[in-house]
Each structure stands twice: as C-alpha cells, then as structure tokens.
Amino acid sequence: MDTGKLLVIIGLILAAAGGLIWDLGRVGFRGLPGDIRYEGENVRFYFPVATCLVLSVVITLVVRILHWLGRK
Numbered sequence: 001m002d003t004g005k006l007l008v009i010i011g012l013i014l015a016a017a018g019g020l021i022w023d024l025g026r027v028g029f030r031g032l033p034g035d036i037r038y039e040g041e042n043v044r045f046y047f048p049v050a051t052c053l054v055l056s057v058v059i060t061l062v063v064r065i066l067h068w069l070g071r072k
Contacts, residue, residue, distance in 0.1 A: 006066075013062065 031037065034050030 009066075 031048055032050035032054065036045070036047040036049055038045040
C-alpha cells in the first residue's frame with residue numbers, strides 16, 4: 001500500500017474519531033467507567049485508564065485489518 005494513501009486514510013479515521021469524541025462531550029459523555037477523575041478546590045486531575053485500553057484495542061484491530069488487507 002502506498003504510504004501517502006495510508007497516511008490519508010489514518011488521518012480521516014482520526015478526524016472522524018475526533019469529531020465523534022467532540023460530539024459525545026457535547027451531549028454529556030464524560031468518559032468510561034474506570035477513568036480516574038479527581039477535582040479538588042484548586043486541582044483537577046483526569047486519567048482515562050479505561051478509555052486508553054479501549055482505544056488501544058480498537059487501534060490494534062484497525063492496524064491488523066489493514067495489515068491483513070495489504071497482504072491480499
């Protein structure tokens with residue numbers, strides 16, 4: 001597969017994912033259960049543990065599918 005074409009496809013996927021996450025934030029989605037959130041008086045801390053795990057699985061699946069399609 002041509003590198004330029006692959007970069008365009010990855011960019012479109014990232015743009016679509018970013019738009020989806022942005023829209024979910026607008027309707028009140030604040031993360032998955034398992035994400036760590038702490039809000040103190042002067043401190044706000046957020047670490048998306050569950051979200052990172054889900055994104056890792058999704059990205060791994062996409063890369064494996066693209067690799068599999070590239071072999072054919």
